[in-house]
Every structure is written in structure tokens, then in C-alpha cells.
Amino acid sequence: MNKKLISAGAAGLLLLLTGCNGGAAAKAPDALNSKDLLVTTPAATTNLDKIVWNNNFGEPPSIDPIKSADYPASAVVSNLCESLFQIQPDFSIKPNLAKSAKSVDNITYVYELQSGVTFWDGKPMTADDVVFSLKRHLDPKEISYWASDVTANIASVDKTGPNEVTVKLKSPDATFNNQLATPIGAVVEQAQREKAGVDYGNPGAGVMCTGPYSVGEWKQGASITLNRYDGYWNTAKKAKTKQIEIQFITDPSSIANALATGAIDGSYDVPLSAISQLSKSTNGQLFYGKSLQNMAIISTGTGTLGDPAVRKALTLATDREAIAKTVFEGTSTAAQSLVPNGGWNYGGSIFEDARKNLPSTTPNLDEAKKVLKDAKVDLSKPIKIVYPIDRTFYADIISEFANAGAKLGLTIEPSGVPGAQFGAFFSDPKARAGADAFVTTNYMNVADPLIHLGAIAGPNGMQNYSGFSDPQITDLLAKAKATSDDDARARLTVQAEALIMDKEPWLPVVDSSTRLFMSKRITGVPASFVYLYYPWAADLGGTGK
Numbered sequence: 001m002n003k004k005l006i007s008a009g010a011a012g013l014l015l016l017l018t019g020c021n022g023g024a025a026a027k028a029p030d031a032l033n034s035k036d037l038l039v040t041t042p043a044a045t046t047n048l049d050k051i052v053w054n055n056n057f058g059e060p061p062s063i064d065p066i067k068s069a070d071y072p073a074s075a076v077v078s079n080l081c082e083s084l085f086q087i088q089p090d091f092s093i094k095p096n097l098a099k100s101a102k103s104v105d106n107i108t109y110v111y112e113l114q115s116g117v118t119f120w121d122g123k124p125m126t127a128d129d130v131v132f133s134l135k136r137h138l139d140p141k142e143i144s145y146w147a148s149d150v151t152a153n154i155a156s157v158d159k160t161g162p163n164e165v166t167v168k169l170k171s172p173d174a175t176f177n178n179q180l181a182t183p184i185g186a187v188v189e190q191a192q193r194e195k196a197g198v199d200y201g202n203p204g205a206g207v208m209c210t211g212p213y214s215v216g217e218w219k220q221g222a223s224i225t226l227n228r229y230d231g232y233w234n235t236a237k238k239a240k241t242k243q244i245e246i247q248f249i250t251d252p253s254s255i256a257n258a259l260a261t262g263a264i265d266g267s268y269d270v271p272l273s274a275i276s277q278l279s280k281s282t283n284g285q286l287f288y289g290k291s292l293q294n295m296a297i298i299s300t301g302t303g304t305l306g307d308p309a310v311r312k313a314l315t316l317a318t319d320r321e322a323i324a325k326t327v328f329e330g331t332s333t334a335a336q337s338l339v340p341n342g343g344w345n346y347g348g349s350i351f352e353d354a355r356k357n358l359p360s361t362t363p364n365l366d367e368a369k370k371v372l373k374d375a376k377v378d379l380s381k382p383i384k385i386v387y388p389i390d391r392t393f394y395a396d397i398i399s400e401f402a403n404a405g406a407k408l409g410l411t412i413e414p415s416g417v418p419g420a421q422f423g424a425f426f427s428d429p430k431a432r433a434g435a436d437a438f439v440t441t442n443y444m445n446v447a448d449p450l451i452h453l454g455a456i457a458g459p460n461g462m463q464n465y466s467g468f469s470d471p472q473i474t475d476l477l478a479k480a481k482a483t484s485d486d487d488a489r490a491r492l493t494v495q496a497e498a499l500i501m502d503k504e505p506w507l508p509v510v511d512s513s514t515r516l517f518m519s520k521r522i523t524g525v526p527a528s529f530v531y532l533y534y535p536w537a538a539d540l541g542g543t544g545k
Contacts, residue, residue, distance in 0.1 A: 036288075037288055037289055037290040037291070037513050037514075037527075037528075038287055038288065038289045038290065038527035038528070039089050039090050039289065039290055039526065039527060039528045040089050040526055040527055040528070041287055041516070041518065041523050041524060041525055041526070041527050042523045042524070042543075043523070043524055043539075044240050044522075044523050044524035044539065044540065044541025044542055044543070045523075045541070045542065045543060045544050046240075046541055046542035046543070046544050047240045047241065047242075047541055047542065048240065048241040048242070048521075048522070048540075048541055048542045049241070049242050049243065050241065050242065050243045050244075050245065051241050051243075051244050051245070051265045051266070051522055051537075051540055052244075052245045052247065052263070052264045052265050053244055053245070053246045053247070053264065053265060053266050053267060053537070053540075054246070054247045054248075054249050054255060054258065054259075054264045054266075054267040055071075055072060055075050055076060055246050055247065055248055055267075056071075056249070056250060056255055056267055056268070056269045056270070056271065057070070057071035057072045057075070057250065057269065058072045058248050058250045059072060059220070059221065059224075059248040060072045060073035060076050060077070060224075061073065062201035062202060063076060063077050063080060063081075063201050063206065063207055063215065063224075064188075064200055064201030064207060065077050065080075065081040065083075065183040065186035065188065065207070065209070066136055066137060066142060066143075066144040066145060066146055066183055066186065067143070067144070067145050067201060068081075068145070068183050069145040069146065069183070071269070071532070072248075074183075074532035074533065075246075075268065075531055075532060076224060076226075076246060077183070077186075078531060078532055078533050078534055078535055078536065079211055079212060079213045079226055079244070079535045079536065079537045079538065080207065080209050080211045080213055080214070080215060080226070081183070081186045081187070081188060081207060081209035081210070081211055082096055082097050082186065082187065082209065082210050082211050082535070083096060083097065083180055083181055083182065083183065083184070083185035083186045083187070083533070084096060084097045084098035084111060084130070084180045084181075084185035084187070085098060085101075085177055085178070085180045085181040085185055086181055086533070086534060087181045087446050087447070087530050087533050087534050088530070088534065089526035089527075089528050089530050089534065090528070091290070091292070091342075091343075091344075091345045091446075091447035091528065091530070092345050093177070093178055093181045093345060093446060096114075096181075097113060097114055097117060097125065097130070097185075097187055097210065098111040098112065098113060098114070098180070098185075099112045099113060099114045099115075100112045101177055103484070106172040106174075106482065106484060107155075107168060107169040107170070107171065107172055108166065108167070108168050108169075109166070109167045109168075109169075109176065109177070110160065110164060110165075110166045111130075111164065111165045111166070111167070112163060112164055113125070113127060113130060113163045113164065113165065114233060115163060116233050117210050117233040118210065118231050118233065119189045119192075119208050119209065119210055120208060120209065120210075120214040120229050120231075121189070121192070121208060122231060123189065123191075125187060125189075125210055127159040127161070127162065127163060127164060127165050128159060128190060129187055129188070129189055129190050130159075130165045130187050131157050131158065131159050131165055132188075132190040132193070133186060133187045133188050133190075134154070134157045134165075134167065134184075134185070135157050136188075136193075137151035137154075137184060138151060138154060138157075145183075146182065146183050146184045148460070148462045149454075149458065149460035149461070149462075150173070150175075150176070150179050150184060151184060152460075153169050153170050153171060153173055154167060154168075154169060154170070155168045155169055155170045156168045171481075171482070172481060172482040172484075173481050173482075174450075174480075174481055174482065174483055174484045174489055175448055175450055175451050175454075175481060178345075178446050178448045178451060179446075179451065181445075181446050181533060182445045182446065182533055183533075186209075187209070187210065188207055188208060188209055189208035189209070192207070192208035193207075193208070203218040203220055206218075210232075210233065211229065211232075211535055212228065212229055212232045212234075212237060212238065212239040212535050212537070212538040213226035213227060213228060213229060213239060213244065213535070213537060213538070214226070214227050214228075214229045215227075216243065221248065222247065222248060223245050223246060223247045223248060224245075224246050224248075225243060225244070225245045225246070226243065226244040226245075226246065226537060227242070227243055228241065228242045228243065237535070237538055238538070239535075239537065239538040239540075240524065240538070240539070240540060240541030240542075241537070241540050241541055241542075244537045244540070247264060249264070252271035252272075252273045252274060253273070253274075255267065255270070255271055255274060256270075256271065256273070256274035256277050256278060259274070259278060259281070259283070259284065259517050259519075260277060260278060260281050260283060261283065262283050262284075262519055265284075265518065265519045265521065265522050266284070266516070266517055266518040266519060266522055266525070266540075267516070267517055268514065268515070268516050268531050268536075269514075269515060270286065270515040270516065270517050272327070272328060272329055272331070272393055272515075273393075275329040275331065275515070276329070278517050281517075283519055283520065284517055284518050284519040284520055285517070285518060285520070286515065286516070286517050287514075287515075287516040287517070287518070287527045288331060288513040288514065288515060288516075288527070289513060289514035289516060289526070289527030289528040289529065290342060290513070290514065290527070290528040290529065291340060291443075291511070291512050291513050291514045291528065291529040292340055292343050292443050292444040292445075292446075292447060292529045293340065293441060293442065293443040293511070293512040293514070293529055294335050294338070294340045294441075294442055294443070294508065294509070294510065294511045294512060295332070295335070295397070295439070295440070295441050295442070295509040295510045295512060296335070296338060296439075296440055296442055296506040296507060296508055296509055297385060297398075297401070297437045297438070297439055297440075297506065297507040297509065298437055298438055298439070298440055298465055298466075298505075298506050299311055299436065299437050299466055299504070299505055299506065299507070300432045300435055300436060300437060300438070300465060300466050301465075301466025301467055301468060301505075302435075302436065302466075303377075303381065303383065303384065303435075303436035304377050304378065304379060304381045304382070304383045304410070304436060305383045305385075305436035305437050306377065306436070306466075307375045307376055307377040308502075308503045308504060309371055309372055309373075309374040309375040309376070310372065310375050310377065310379070310383075310410070311503075311504040311505075311507055312368075312371050312502070312503075312504050313368040313369070313371040313372035313375070313408055314368070314383075314401060314404060314405055314408070314410065314507065315359075315504060315507050315508065316359065316363070316364050316365075316367050316368035316371060317363060317364070317365050317368035317404035317405070317407055317408055318363065318400060318401050318403075318404040319363045319400060319404070320334035320335065320361055320363075320400075320508075320509055320510060321333075321334040321361055321362065321363075322400065323396075323397055323400050323509060323510060324510045326396075327393050327396045327397055327400075328393075328510055328512070331512065331513050331515055332510035332511060332512045332513060333510060333511050334361035334509075334510055334511075335361070335508035335509055335510050335511045336355060336358045336359070336360075336361055336508065337355065337358055337497060337501055337508060338452070338453065338456060338497075338500065338501070338506050338508055339351075339444070339449040339452055339453065339497060340444065340511045340512075341355070341511050342447075343444050343447050343449060343452070344447050344448070344449050344490070345446070345447040345448065346448075346486035346487075346489070346490060347486055347487050347489065347490025347491070347493070350487060350490040350491055350494060351449060351490060351493075351494060354494035354497065354498065357498065358497075358498065358501055359501070363404070365404075365407055365408075368404075368408060369408060372408055379409060379410060380411075381411075382411040382412070382413040383405065383410060383411065383412050383413060383436045383437070384413045384415050384434065384435050384436045384437075385398050385401070385412060385413070385414055385415065385435070385436060385437045385438065385439065386415045386416075386417055386422070386425060386435045386437070386438040386439070387414065387415070387416055387417075387422070387438065387439045388416070388417065388418070388419040388422040388439075389416030389417060389418060389419070390418070390419045391419070394439050395414060395416065397439070397509060398412065398414040398439070399414070401507075402414070415435070422438070425438045425465075426440075426465070429465075432465065437507070440506075441512070442463075442506075443529065443532070445532075445533065446533070449490075449493050449494075449497065450477070450480050450481065450489065450493045450496075453477065453493065453496055453497060453500055454477050454481070456468075456500070456505060456506060457470070457473055457477070457496075457500045457503075457505055458474065458477050459474055464505070466505055468503070468505040470499065470500075470503060472499060473496050473499050473500055473503075476492050476493075476495050476496040476499070477493075477496050479492050480492035480493045480496065514527060514528060514529045520543060520545050521542060521543055521545055522540060522541065522542060522543065523540075523541065523542070523543045524539040524540050524541050525537070525539050525540050526539065
């Protein structure tokens with residue numbers, strides 16, 4: 001059944017790409033210019049009582065911040081639980097619950113906490129709460145999804161003053177404060193966490209945090225309502241809307257119709273299949289924002305695609321620019337790196353200049369054939385690429401790779417699995433057994449290429465699913481982490497990036513834009529990809545229309 005679906009998708013895409021549909025060339029949409037992508041939308045001019053939003057990836061399994069590590073949970077938790085640092089719409093990172101940070105040496109960080117911060121129950125946030133929250137990642141019983149080489153590098157967390165916390169690391173990590181803008185730095189109320197027990201983060205017990213919204217009614221399977229916290233400490237960022245109802249509609253057609261008719265006011269991650277319909281909507285407007293997302297194919301390190309020469313040859317031969325124009329309706333650009341273009345908040349000119357030396361995204365079949373001669377595996381064995389069957393655009397993408405593979409004598413075998421089953425590919429090595437690769441719409445947590453590349457290609461990286469290891473890359477990543485000067489760290493990082501892109505543990509496909517739709521009556525949220533860790537709903541208000 002899956003092969004039949006892929007076959008149909010391949011034919012459709014091929015016709016579109018080659019313009020051979022009965023002799024009438026199909027015109028692909030123009031690709032967005034990344035320089036035109038937005039950071040924000042016009043500021044709200046009026047306060048509102050209620051807005052209905054949609055979380056297109058569905059219901060969060062938990063709202064415990066340390067279990068918030070994907071789209072469904074993070075897009076909700078970002079409005080509830082705050083971290084010591086916070087990513088901004090322009091991708092910069094600023095102190096948040098930490099008023100300031102001081103590095104005593106290259107392994108000791110002293111954080112002065114904001115005064116006057118309260119949890120939703122009115123109790124003050126204390127240094128003890130902060131110590132407790134950071135140590136949750138070190139407690140195996142808490143099962144933090146963010147426990148990683150980053151948290152394993154924490155030697156101690158101590159209250160060193162009435163409003164001060166000191167963290168000591170085992171080894172230097174210049175990215176540590178940036179990491180605290182993710183749920184690694186999230187602060188929860190210790191007493192409520194301990195009282196809630198195993199129900200913590202669930203609809204029954206919920207959480208107790210400091211964000212601009214608190215948890216209202218949670219209708220399992222349908223929606224969660226966020227209520228404005230009027231005691232929010234940061235008065236300049238007080239929420240403009242009293243109540244946000246976030247629905248959990250995942251069917252693309254239902255999302256498109258609900259947005260078009262005004263049944264829901266807005267949504268991030270508008271489905272690709274809805275672009276055409278919503279671009280003509282008279283009820284609202286589509287916005288395209290700067291993003292930290294990209295789509296890639298992750299090698300499991302086994303099978304035919306386990307050979308770096310095969311991966312590189314397949315990427316060189318595939319027309320990813322056509323994929324960006326057709327499958328992504330012109331809302332993406334072909335990816336030159338596993339670091340999305342513009343995904344940096346330091347060393348900008350260094351990262352931009354280095355990009356000029358990375359391989360072009362224009363297909364080069366002759367070079368691909370030359371590279372493939374270095375392969376050491378049996379090229380007659382099919383390459384099995386797994387994708388979630390409910391997201392059919394992945395089938396179209398794999399079909400284009402199959403088309404390119406055929407020109408190289410490679411056989412690509414797409415394999416669709418149910419969405420619920422597909423999630424295990426990111427957590428269970430047994431699920432990945434027998435597969436050469438699986439697809440991902442990935443994202444950088446923060447705009448720090450070193451963190452992102454370390455997660456993919458570092459020896460203990462959270463997203464190193466293949467056990468990828470290269471001594472030279474490991475050495476460069478370690479040197480960069482130990483380098484506090486931004487430009488010097490960027491120069492080491494681009495060296496690592498060039499080597500990683502030569503081995504391609506993941507095959508880059510496209511850099512995405514953020515697709516946002518809002519009805520005429522609302523405005524104000526960031527257009528950029530910060531909604532997973534920035535309290536976007538607090539900026540949401542009325543246009544006066």
C-alpha cells in the first residue's frame with residue numbers, strides 16, 4: 001500500500017518538476033527570498049477577551065517543561081513556564097528570570113535572579129526553586145527529556161545568596177547560557193512539583209510556573225485554555241488577551257477550513273496543502289517569517305546509506321531547489337547546510353562567508369557519479385527511507401531522491417509508517433533497525449550553530465542517532481565550546497560545519513520559513529520561529545478591526 005502511494009506521488013512530482021504534463025509546462029511558484037522573511041507582525045493596538053488558536057501538531061502529552069521537547073508541548077509550555085534566559089523574535093538571547101549572569105571563570109556562572117517574580121499562586125520565586133528546577137535534569141527519577149551531555153556537564157548547582165544561584169560546570173561550555181533559554185533553564189515551583197507526584201504535568205495536577213499565562217481548562221483531545229496571569233512580574237510584557245484557547249486540530253483540510261472561515265483565529269505551521277487556499281483568504285493573511293527549521297533525511301549509519309560517499313552523491317544528484325518550489329509551495333529554499341541559513345546570533349559575517357564555500361544546491365550529476373566511486377558498500381542493496389504516512393509531502397520528497405538515485409544506479413525504497421509509530425525512530429534504536437534513514441522536520445532550539453551541530457554530530461549529541469563519530473570534528477566542537485570569544489568560536493564552528501557537510505550524517509533538503517496565518521482581527525505575534533520557547537501568545541492582541 002505504501003509503495004502504491006509513493007508511486008503516485010512520484011509521478012505527480014515528476015510531472016510538476018519536469019513540466020511534461022501533456023506538453024503544458026507546470027509553473028512552479030517563485031521561491032521566497034530569505035531576506036524578505038519577517039521577524040514580527042504589526043503590534044497589537046487593542047486588548048481582547050479571547051482568541052482561538054490552533055496547535056497543528058496536536059495535543060501535548062505533558063506540560064511539564066522538562067518533558068517539553070517537541071512541537072505539541074513546546075508551543076503551549078512556552079507561554080506558561082519561563083526560563084532563566086529567553087530567545088527573542090530576532091533570535092537574540094536575553095536574561096529573563098535571571099536578571100544578570102556573571103562568569104567567574106570559564107566553568108563557573110553566577111546568576112542574579114529577578115526580584116518580584118511570583119508563581120501563579122502568588123508565592124514568590126526563590127533561589128531554592130531555581131536550584132531545584134535545574135537539578136531536576138540531574139535526577140533520573142524526573143526523566144528529563146533535556147538530560148544530555150549539556151546537563152551531564154553540570155558539576156553543582158547551589159544557592160549562593162538570597163537571590164543568587166551559582167552553577168559550576170565540569171568543563172568549559174561557552175554555549176551554556178544559550179542552553180538556559182530552552183527548558184533546561186525552566187523554573188517551576190518546588191512545593192507544587194513535589195505535591196503533584198506522578199500526575200505532574202498532566203491535566204489533573206498541571207504545573208506551577210511564572211509565565212504570562214496560567215493553565216485553565218484542559219479538554220483532553222480537544223483544547224487547552226490559557227488564562228492571563230495578572231500578577232505577571234514583567235509588566236512591560238503583560239499579555240494583551242485575557243484568554244487563549246488552543247485547539248488540537250491536526251487534519252490539514254480541517255485546519256485550512258477553520259482558518260479560512262474564522263472558526264479559529266490563527267496558527268503557526270500552516271499545512272503546505274493549505275497555502276493555496278489561505279493565500280486567497282479574505283478572512284486573514286499569511287505571513288512568512290525567519291525560521292530555524294529545516295527538513296533533512298537522517299542516516300541511521302547502517303545499510304547502503306551508511307556510507308558517506310553514497311549520502312553525498314545522493315544529495316548532489318537531487319534537485320532540492322525543485323523540492324523547495326513545488327513540495328513546499330515556494331515557502332522554503334534548498335538547504336546548503338544542516339544549519340538553517342541565518343541560524344546564528346553571533347559571528348554573523350563568519351557564518352555567512354563560510355556558506356559560500358559549502359557545496360552548491362544546484363544538482364550536479366557528474367560530480368555525484370564521481371563521488372559515488374568512493375563508496376565501499378554494496379550499491380545494489382535498496383536504501384530504505386522511513387516517513388510518517390500521514391504527512392504525504394514527505395512521500396513526494398523521497399520520490400525526488402528516488403528519481404536522483406535511479407540516475408546513479410541506486411534504489412530508494414520509501415516506507416511509510418503510522419505517525420504514532422514514527423515517533424519511536426527518534427527515541428528507540430530498535431525502531432530504527434532495518435532502516436537506512438528517516439525523515440525529519442528539524443529545528444534549532446536557539447540560533448547557535450555550535451549547539452545544533454554538536455547535537456547532530458557530537459559524540460554524545462542528543463540527535464546523533466547513528467553514533468556518528470569523527471575525531472577531527474569532535475576536537476573542533478570541543479575547542480569551540482571552550483572558546484568564550486564569539487568570533488573565535490564561530491571560526492572553529494564553521495570548520496566543523498564544513499567537515500560535517502562533507503560526511504553528511506544527515507542529508508540536507510530545505511530550509512523552511514515560518515508559515516503563520518492570522519485573521520484580520522488579531523495581530524502581534526512573532527513571525528519568526530521562536531514560538532517553542534518564547535511566550536508568543538502574550539504579544540497577541542487586536543487590530544481594532
